[in-house]
Amino acid sequence: MHPDAPLPFAETLSVLQTLVPPKLLSPRVGIICGSGLSGLGGSLKEVVLISYDRLPGFVQSTVPGHKSFLAFGLIGSVPVVAMLGRFHPYEGHKLSSVVYPVRVMAKMGVKNIIITNAAGALNPNLAVGTIVVVHDHIALPNLTGMNPLLGPQIDSSYSRFLPISDAYSRSLRRLVFQAAHQLSLDREALAEGTYAWVSGPTYETAAEGRFLRAAGADVVGMSTVPEVLAAREEGMNVMVLSLVTNMVVIPEGYKSVREEVEAELAGKVTEAVVDEVVSHEEVLTLGREKGDLMKALVEKVVEFIGNGNGGAV
Numbered sequence: 469m470h471p472d473a474p475l476p477f478a479e480t481l482s483v484l485q486t487l488v489p490p491k492l493l494s495p496r497v498g499i500i501c502g503s504g505l506s507g508l509g510g511s512l513k514e515v516v517l518i519s520y521d522r523l524p525g526f527v528q529s530t531v532p533g534h535k536s537f538l539a540f541g542l543i544g545s546v547p548v549v550a551m552l553g554r555f556h557p558y559e560g561h562k563l564s565s566v567v568y569p570v571r572v573m574a575k576m577g578v579k580n581i582i583i584t585n586a587a588g589a590l591n592p593n594l595a596v597g598t599i600v601v602v603h604d605h606i607a608l609p610n611l612t613g614m615n616p617l618l619g620p621q622i623d624s625s626y627s628r629f630l631p632i633s634d635a636y637s638r639s640l641r642r643l644v645f646q647a648a649h650q651l652s653l654d655r656e657a658l659a660e661g662t663y664a665w666v667s668g669p670t671y672e673t674a675a676e677g678r679f680l681r682a683a684g685a686d687v688v689g690m691s692t693v694p695e696v697l698a699a700r701e702e703g704m705n706v707m708v709l710s711l712v713t714n715m716v717v718i719p720e721g722y723k724s725v726r727e728e729v730e731a732e733l734a735g736k737v738t739e740a741v742v743d744e745v746v747s748h749e750e751v752l753t754l755g756r757e758k759g760d761l762m763k764a765l766v767e768k769v770v771e772f773i774g775n776g777n778g779g780a781v
C-alpha cells in the first residue's frame with residue numbers, strides 16, 4: 469500500500485542533486501533492467517553510479533542478476549536514468565517500495581520509461597531468445613487485491629480510478645519495430661504479446677502455464693506490472709520488452725505415465741521421459757547471451773525518442 473509512511477521524495481531528490489552532475493539530472497528516459505540485463509548500463513556514457521543504499525526510500529535488490537545501482541548517463545546525447553537491478557514483491561519488499569524508483573524518476577521529469585524483464589514463454593510459437601514487445605498484461609495479483617495503487621492517493625492530483633487498457637504506448641511500440649528494422653534484425657527476433665504477472669518466487673506448474681496461456685498470455689514473469697501501473701499513474705509513456713528465457717508450456721504436452729508403463733509391460737521400447745525444470749541460472753545465461761541485442765534495441769529507441777520520433781516525448 470502506498471503511502472503507509474510518507475514517501476521520502478524530498479530526501480531522495482536532495483541526495484541525487486548532490487551526487488549527479490546537473491547535465492544528467494533531468495533524464496529524458498528511464499530504464500529498468502530485468503534479470504541478467506543490467507549490462508544495459510554499459511550503454512551509458514559519462515556514467516554516474518549511485519548505490520541504492522545511499523538513496524532514502526530505496527531498498528536493496530537481493531536477486532542474482534540484479535545489481536543495486538541507479539545509473540545516470542547519456543545514450544548518444546540523451547540523458548537517461550537506469551535501475552541496474554529492480555525490486556520484486558517476492559523478495560519481501562512492499563509494493564510501495566517496488567515502485568518507489570519509478571516515482572522518483574517521474575519527479576525528475578522522466579516522461580518515457582523502458583522496462584525490461586526475463587520471462588517464460590506460454591505461447592508455444594515463441595522461441596527462447598525472442599524479445600516480446602508487450603502490448604497488454606494479465607495480472608492475477610491485481611485482480612485479487614495486490615495492486616501498488618491500493619491505498620490512499622499520494623495527493624489529489626492522482627487519478628483514483630486509473631484506466632490501463634492503453635498502458636503500453638503504441639508510439640513507443642512502433643519505435644521498437646522501427647529500431648529492429650534499422651538494426652536489420654530478423655523478423656523472428658521480435659514478437660508482440662501479453663505478459664502475465666505472477667507473484668513468484670515459485671515458477672509455474674505445467675497446469676498453471678496452460679491456464680495462463682488459455683487466458684491469453686504469451687509470456688509470464690514475476691515483475692514489471694507494478695512498475696507499469698506506477699509509471700502510468702505518474703503519467704509516463706511505457707514500453708516493456710520481455711526476453712524469452714525459457715519455455716513454460718511445452719508444445720508436446722504431458723506424457724502419460726500410465727501409457728508409458730502399459731507400453732513397457734507390453735514389451736514395447738519407450739523413450740525415457742525426463743521432466744524438465746527451469747532454473748534462474750538458465751534465465752541469467754539467456755540474459756547474458758541476448759543482452760547485447762536488448763541493449764542495441766533500447767539504445768536505438770532512446771535515440772529515436774531523443775530525436776522526437778514516434779509521438780513519444
Ligand SMILES: O=P(O)(O)O[C@H]1O[C@H](CO)[C@@H](O)[C@H]1O
Binds near residue numbers: 504531691
Ligand atoms: O522479471 P525479472 O526481474 O527480469 O526476473 C525474472 O527472472 C526471475 C526468475 O528467474 C524472476 O524475478 C522473474 O520475474
